[in-house]
Every structure is written in structure tokens, then in C-alpha cells.
Amino acid sequence: MTKFAMIGAGRIAATHARSFQDIDEAELIIVADPFAEAAQRIAAKTGAKASSDALGAIRNPDVEAVLICSPTATHVDLIRAAVDAGKAVLCEKPVDLDLGLASQLEASVPKDARVMMGFNRRFDPSFAQVNARVQKGELGKLEQVVVISRDPAPQSPEYVKTSGGIFKDMTIHDFDMVRFFLPDIVEVEAMGQNVIDPALIELEDFDGVMVTLRSASGAMATIINSRRAVFGYDQRLEVFGERGMLQAHNQLPTSVRSYGADHAEQTETYLHFFLQRYREAYACELKAFVDTLNGGGSFSPSLSDGVAALRLAVAAMQSARSGRRVEVASV
Amino acid sequence: MTKFAMIGAGRIAATHARSFQDIDEAELIIVADPFAEAAQRIAAKTGAKASSDALGAIRNPDVEAVLICSPTATHVDLIRAAVDAGKAVLCEKPVDLDLGLASQLEASVPKDARVMMGFNRRFDPSFAQVNARVQKGELGKLEQVVVISRDPAPQSPEYVKTSGGIFKDMTIHDFDMVRFFLPDIVEVEAMGQNVIDPALIELEDFDGVMVTLRSASGAMATIINSRRAVFGYDQRLEVFGERGMLQAHNQLPTSVRSYGADHAEQTETYLHFFLQRYREAYACELKAFVDTLNGGGSFSPSLSDGVAALRLAVAAMQSARSGRRVEVASV
Amino acid sequence: MTKFAMIGAGRIAATHARSFQDIDEAELIIVADPFAEAAQRIAAKTGAKASSDALGAIRNPDVEAVLICSPTATHVDLIRAAVDAGKAVLCEKPVDLDLGLASQLEASVPKDARVMMGFNRRFDPSFAQVNARVQKGELGKLEQVVVISRDPAPQSPEYVKTSGGIFKDMTIHDFDMVRFFLPDIVEVEAMGQNVIDPALIELEDFDGVMVTLRSASGAMATIINSRRAVFGYDQRLEVFGERGMLQAHNQLPTSVRSYGADHAEQTETYLHFFLQRYREAYACELKAFVDTLNGGGSFSPSLSDGVAALRLAVAAMQSARSGRRVEVASV
């Protein structure tokens, strides 16, 4: 029974707390958040102890693993503290908004540090199944990956000011999804647009982007993003190879279809946002982390995967601004 | 090059006339209809000769095959005339509205008479493929057949007065579709409803029916009919067996799907009615008739198939009125 | 916070126990089962007390509501005991296998007894939504209901010996689903088949049935059942009316579709069986029960709904054996 401390008690923390209910091999014993009420709210439902002392929680000798759900700016320090304390870590993405800091962390932790990054979409049952079937060779040689990812409604300009911008707060998930299939991306080309909220122009950010990536294998990938899709959270994957194609389609709240005088086969709009759409993914992610802790093997996605996705975000912004294809190795 | 006379120059005749364009082995040389203008309209587009003399057309020594598209009441006499003249016949369904007359005809024509009944749906590429795959054993033993068949808009009471009623004018296609898979139906159970047009009650007809049929093999079938489906012509087939299921779904005018703030994956309504939905089926039917003429083999669906479907219609009406299961052999 | 006793600690009990985790207004305090180990297993996960004394649990003064998940033969007595003790009851279906006993119970409990029957499918989010939209009038007048319900794999003959047979153990869910839309069924017509397991013939049971029902409103319904569908648990609903149609389709484990040299748009087989397919329905059912307890209103589906579904099962068997349409009022 692995004992966990959770750092942070916000929305995603609450989702993780729920997931512990279904994992026999893990127990949440401390929830630490400077905002005491939030920590206590989660503690009350789980039997964990609430605390306002993150480092204390990490260093608590009963704690074997640390789940980091605190703001991005704290990730590097908390990962380092946990690794230094000999604890296993599952940290929400991104590692940091600054590629330099993230790379330093990567360089400085021991090779065998037990760190996993919370790219939860890799654990979505549909995306995970596509990946597993590709790994088994069902498609033969992989040739093209298409990721379409659109948010249901735009974030506020305030959010964007601190999020690092669309490539670092939104596309980063898609960069990781591309790397799930094509880990060795060598070139990036990106174009951005401002068609939704003019406020982003001043922030030098985009509200839609299209990114093309090339893998060392010769395969290519495209990512299509928009900050707004009125029909719901649009999350699709298409993996195409010499022997066929696998797709993961959008997911519907129910299986109801309606037919009337002016339409047929109509569904509801899609699940609204990531906490609904990826609820099962969060649970599977935590389970995978616990299974790796207990069963051995390397943690995946790793800290390096976290840094690599961030590097693609930086490369994409360079390309979008310069109009040139960017070599990833040069970033 | 088989030379055809076509008797009748109405809507379905025009459809058949079109199909000749794609069949290299057949030529339409006479179109006969008492309404001269209709015959001439088709003749003008095809190079056929217009005539008002059906029997003359049938007996014309150049004519080798006769396509009967005239009103139902003329079918028995015209089939007999064509068979007597040694001509091959493709006759629109039904054989007749009167089971006695139809049975007499069946009994009186030679066993080797070349007569095919125009149950066009057997030649619809989707239904035909389902049947071919079932014949090849893809589903193992056949267990259940479900036919859902709803018209887009109700016929007028005037039509119903002469059509023979829902079982003989509408369900008869579905009886034949069931028999395409389960030719040996032994029992019929039917229930009818009047929910659309009260005028039908006086005519002792229904505007919706549900029919259950049992095959000698043990398999069962259900037919679901309605005279009105506001979302278009609803034509579905489900064939279920020990090793799986095959379905033929409805067909859409285009492949367009729309997504908006209150819906997703929405299509247009279905193709409106049988001339659109089964256009390709009519062409394939004529081709199959010509191929059998030239290549040999037995004509299918045969005159006996036509009589058998009519017998099921009579049995279903008996059951719907009596509330008892009806043995087909007793009808 | 409503305090619950749960009677029975089998498979469905475990599912219900899980659902308590998500309902803030309810708490499971006792699990009673003669098989102590089963009760303890659930108790350990929930903080409830294990017991082997069902009546004691029901009568425990702390207990306000009773969840009955014990074998069918105990339902009548346990419902009566709980009602007598003034407790609210949520009881798994069916009320009993014997229509007489069930009717006696119905007649003998007070009109305002707080009893809800566990027809969980009414709470499936898809079926529930179809019903809600029909109630709001989206389809206009309801005309036809089609329920297709096939189990993934046949039950053993041993199960069937005590289950009451296909109409009482399987179709009963579909009878209730039809009554969800058409509560006032007046006539039933049924046909059964034996195409899977000949052992059922001796037991005078069927492995596939087709049932047609007529509502007092004039609407009709069809139920299609099979004990075996190799492609998974086949659970579909189609509700058809004057202004359109609503369907609830089957549900897939993931949204993955595959494309290869010999196929396209292929999905996995369906969720295997009811604990997977209706997991969310069980949770919503318990929530609805708790909400009615706290918020008032009548419990639905009621004990009378339970008896009504059983009556349709009896009527259907009479019809299947006699070949006659059966008036429900006569049963």
C-alpha cells in the first residue's frame, strides 16, 4: 500500500483524490495546500490529513510518493525536493514554462529518479488503445499522425498572461500526443491565427494554430488547435500507416440520436471539457503510476518527455513568428 | 441483344427505361400504354416505338422479353399472354391483389415459364450484399431478421381503396425481404394500428403494423411498418445469426454532417422515397433479368415468390383481425 | 444523511456499494448477508457494519432505507418487513416470480408505502434522456417503440430453472422499458424460438422471443430478445412518433475505429454485460431513490410497476404457448 502526499488541492487534485478510491494499492495520507479550506475539503472525503506545508508533506517519512498538482511555477522546486527526499513523483504538466529551468532540472536529477509527468491523455482508454495497437504493428510503418484538439470556449486573456500562451498551455498536450507515437521529432513548422479574441494579439499569442512536425523516421504529424468549438470539446486522433488507420473519435455524453423533419442521426454536443472528457484518463494515469511503482519498469511519460514537449512548444512559437521551419535540436 | 417491349409508361416505366442505357445486352423497342403521350415521352428518349396496343407489343415477333409496369389489375392477364406467346417476363409486384387469381396463374403457367417478379429491393446493392454474405455462411445459422420500413408520408385514402391495403401494397415488399432470407415462412402473427389517418379505419386498413413470422428453420422475423416517417424513407434490415449480425442502414443524400451549439454529427433527412432510394436497385434488377435470360439459371424472385408474398399479406391481415397466429399453409 | 441497510452482498450489491461513494446525502451503515464473508468484503470497503441478520438490519432504528439485493424469492417478505418497519425500500427486480404473490403484496402494502423497484435501465442516461425528451413532447404523439435486447452469451439451463424463464428474467427489463414510454399496455402477442440451446426445450423455455404489445393509446411496441449475441451486449431503443424518432444506440468501450485493407470504420465489440453497460444506471438509480426520499414525490418505478412488468411476462408466455393475442387485463 503506497502512501501518497498530494501537493495542491484544486480542481485536478479533487479528480485525483477520487481516483484513489478505485486503487487498492495506494492511499492518500496528506493533502497540502496553502489554502487550508481546499485541502480540508479533499481531506474530509478521503481520510487524508490536511496540511499547509508542502515540503513537510513531501518529507514526511510515511510518504512514499508525491502527487504534484500545484501551480506550474512550483513544479521544478517540488519535483526536486521530492526527488531529493527519495520520493517517487507524479507531477502535472508542464514541467515549467521556462525551457531552460526545465532542462536544468532534467539534467540535475539522477537518471534513476522516479518521476512521471501527468500527460493524462496518454492514459485515455481510446488513445492508449490506439497506441498499443500501433506498437503491436497493426498499421505497419507509421506514416502520418493527425491531432485535432479544440477547446469548447476561449480562456480569458488573464489566463493566457500566465499560462505561457497557446503552445505551452494547450498544444503541449498535443505535442505529447504526437510524441506518444513519434517520440523523435526533428523539425517543426507552425502557423498561428487571431480570429476569436483580439486581446490576444497584444499578448503576442494566437487563438488557433496549425503545426506540422517531422519525425526522424520520416513520418509527419499535424496538430490543429482552436480556442473555441461551439459544439463541445473536440478531441480527435488519427494515426495512419502503411497497413491502415486507427482513429479515436470524440465522445458523447449519451448514445442518443434524434431524427426529425429537418435532420437525422443527430447527437448531443460533446462532453464539455477536460475534467469530464478525461476523467477516466486521470484514474488510469494514477493507476499506471502506482503499477510502475510496485511492478518496476520505467516511468512514462518521463521528466524528459515533459521537457521534450516543452521544447516543441518553444520551437513552434519560433516557427510561427519567423515563418521558418525550426530544427528541434537547435532550440 | 435481347429486344424488350415495355407495357405501361408511368413512373416506374420511366425508371426502367433509363436502366436500359447501361445494359449493353438489351434494347427497348416498344413502349405500349393506352395513354399515348406517356408512351411517346419514353419512346422519344430511348429510340423505342410507342404503341397503345399491349397485346400487339407482347406478340410482336421481334420482342423477346416483356417488362410489365402496367396497373396491378392487368398483371395476371399480361403475364399469361406473354407466357403463352413464349416471351420472358419481368413483372412489377404484386402478381394480383387476389390470392386466388394469383395462385391460379401460378398453377396454370408451365413450370419452365420464364417469369421474374419485380421485387426490386432484392437487388438493392446493400440488401443484396447482406444476402450474399449470409448465403456464404458469414453469420452461421440464421436466427432473427428485422425489417424496419416506413414511408416518408402517408398515401391518400383513395390510393388505399385500390391498393389492397397496407399488407398488400407496402408490407408485401417486406414479406419478400424476409423470404429473401427465410423463404419457408410457416406462421404469421400481426398487429395493426390506426394512429395517423382516421379515414383508414372505415376502410378497415391500418397505418402501422408489426408482424412476427416464423420460418420452418426455427428462425423468426419481425416487420415494423409505418405510413409516415417525417425524417424520410426509413428502410433498414438487420440479419442476426449465431456468428454475428449484418445490417443495411438508411442511405443519405450526401455525406455531410453538421455541428453547432446545440447538436453534433447531424445529417440531412433520408432520401425521400423509393424512386430515389431504390434507383440503383431497379437498374440491377433489370440487369439480373437480362443476365438470367442470356446466361440461364432460374428466374428469381419467381412467380411463386410473388404468390408467396401475397399469401403472407393475406395471412397477416387474418391475424391482425383475429388476434390469432395464422399458419401460412392454411391460407 | 439517509442511513441505509443493504440486504444481500452479491455482485449487484457491490455495484450499489460503490455508488454510495458519490452520493453525499446517503450512507451505507449495514450490509446483511447470510454469507458472512461477502458482507464483510463490502463492509470493509465502505465503513458499513457487516451482519448476517437481514430482519435485524431492516429493523435497526438507525436505518431509514433498505436496499434489497437478495435472491428473488426473498423480495416479497423483505419488502413487507421493511414497509412494516416504516422504512423506505429500493428492491431489485423482479418483485417475485409468482404474479399472485406479487399482486398480493401490492394490494396489502399501504398506498403511501415508500417502495421503488430497481428497474435500473430507466436510469441509464441515454434511455432516461430519450424518455425526458418524449415527455417534453419532442416526438409529438408516440406511435411505435422498438426494444432490441440481446445478451452476449446464454445463461446455463440451471440458471433458467430458477429464473422463471426468459420472459421473467430477461424480457421483464424490456417490458418495463416499453412501459416507461407506454405504461398502459392492453394486449400482448409473443412468439418464441429455440435456436441456441436445445436443453431449454425440455424446460419449456425459449432462447429468443419477439413480442408485440399494444398500448391503450393506440401505440404499439416490439421487443426482440436473444440469449446470445457474439458481438457483445446488444441494448437498443427506438422511440418513434408523429414528429420524429429518438434512438439510444449501443455503447462502445472506447471511441477507436479501425481501417484496413478489408474493412473501414470498424469498432470493438460492445461492452460485455449489464454490470459494465449499466454501471452508471445503477448509480443514477440510487441517486434518484435518495433524491425522492429527501425531496418528496412518488417513487418510480413503483411496486405497481414491478407487478405490471411481471404481468406482461405472464401474458407473453401465455401468448407464446397459445398462439393467441392476450388481453393484459385477463391475466
Next chain:
Amino acid sequence: MTKFAMIGAGRIAATHARSFQDIDEAELIIVADPFAEAAQRIAAKTGAKASSDALGAIRNPDVEAVLICSPTATHVDLIRAAVDAGKAVLCEKPVDLDLGLASQLEASVPKDARVMMGFNRRFDPSFAQVNARVQKGELGKLEQVVVISRDPAPQSPEYVKTSGGIFKDMTIHDFDMVRFFLPDIVEVEAMGQNVIDPALIELEDFDGVMVTLRSASGAMATIINSRRAVFGYDQRLEVFGERGMLQAHNQLPTSVRSYGADHAEQTETYLHFFLQRYREAYACELKAFVDTLNGGGSFSPSLSDGVAALRLAVAAMQSARSGRRVEVASV
């Protein structure tokens, strides 16, 4: 009744010849091809006269409109000859493989020359409907266009040697499709890959490309191409805007879906190639040309549209080779 000469008697010519059957207002009177047998084969089925003299056919005083289906290298001269002779022209794409020659032609023909380019996909009923709905404002402001277009099997290196390469022989259709929605493309970014046939590397061509385009409106588009898709001809369109999305999906030969022990909802592979997939589009294109001839209005897509698509092909190749975003105006 507009009288047509058709120049060229190959595969597409045969398709066009068929389409005349359904157009009452047009008549094919001459088919000219240096390969006499091909011309005669089409003539025999249509009643047209066969000829080997293209210019003679164009200048024949009875001919009012010319349908050019001859090899690409002849297009410029034949268009010019027809325009000079005062005839209306429907010419297969592309205008030419050389942007300079095509631009010269564009510059030299009178503004009111009646020339339409055969970008047949604009007339596909699905794509045409998406466009019509977008024009009506259904999506509000257009933001993103995604075109996925994959051939079922690679062309031979021999074909590629004379075709102008993937951008000019394949992507050109997709450039025109993007321009159907976003006519004013200002920037192009492209990446190419060689993953299928290494022979193309020597020819400096690609077998897969991904192209990103920016419109003056701020909207962006992506084109995804591959020379091989084992599951059939993959032709999809997605148009995304502020108020929703419209998609045109792939099209299936039949509506059959199969279910078995290891799969569900499986379809056949897609229609194999363009003559099947776009058969209806060819017919609608010819009809649109005839309707414009008779009804007035400007011919669309125009000769300028043909040149514009070619310009995008040139820009894309520049970008793919240089790794830089290319301004269309600079090409």
C-alpha cells in the same frame, strides 16, 4: 440545345459522355481524338461523330461548346483555339504544368471569355452542399479548413515524371478545394515526406505532404495528402467556424455494417478511386457548365481559379524545399 465537341476520348471523356444522357439542354455531336478507335467507341454510344481533328472539331460551326479532356500539355493551345473561335470551354484541370504558360494564357484571353476549369470536386454534392451552407452563413465567420485526401494506391514513377509531381497532380485538387472556401490565400507552408516509394526521391517528389495555408481573412487551412491508403480513396473535408462545423465524410459502396465476435459496426472499404467517388460530381459539373451557358452568370471555377491553384502548387513546392513560409504573391 447546346452542341458540344469533346476533345479527347479517354477515361474521363467516357465519363463525361455518359453525363450527356441526363442533360436535356446539351448534345454531344463530335468526339475528336487522334486515337480513332477511342473516339469511335464513345461516338457509338452517344450518336456523336468521331473525328481525329481536334481543331476542326473546335471550329466546326455547329459546335457551340468544347469539352477538353485531352492531355495536359494540349490544354493551353486548345483553350486558346476555342476562345479564338468564340466557343465556350470546359477544360479538365490543370491549365498547364507551367505556371508561366498558364498565366500568359490567363492574361491573353478576353475578360469575358467563357472558360470553366474542371475542378470536379466543387460539384460533388457533399462538398457543394458544405460550400452552399457556408455561403449562407451557417458557420458564421470561417476559421479553419481541413482537407484530407489520400489516394488508394500510389501512381507509378513513370506517371509522376510527367504529371508535374504530387503538388501539381494531386494536391492541386485540394488547393482548389481550399480556395472554394478561402479564395484569397496569401501564405503557404509545406512539408513533404518519402515513406512509400523511394523511386520518388530521385524524381525530387514526395509521396505524402502536409500543407498549411493562410487566407487574407485570417482563416487557415491544412491539406493532408498521401499517395496510398489501403482502406480506399480517403476524401474528407472539414470546415470550421465561429458557429459550428460542417464535414463531408467518406462515401461507402453500400450501407452494410457487420458485427462479429471480434468487431462491430464494420463497413466495407471506401469507393476505390475518383471515377467511382466523383461520378456524380462529373455529371453535376457538366450540368453547371450548361446551366451557366444558358442562364448567364460567370463561369466558376474560372480560368483564373485554375491558375491560382497552380500557383499554390508552385508555392508549396518552394516551401517544402526551402523550409520557409512562402508568400503567394511572390510566386
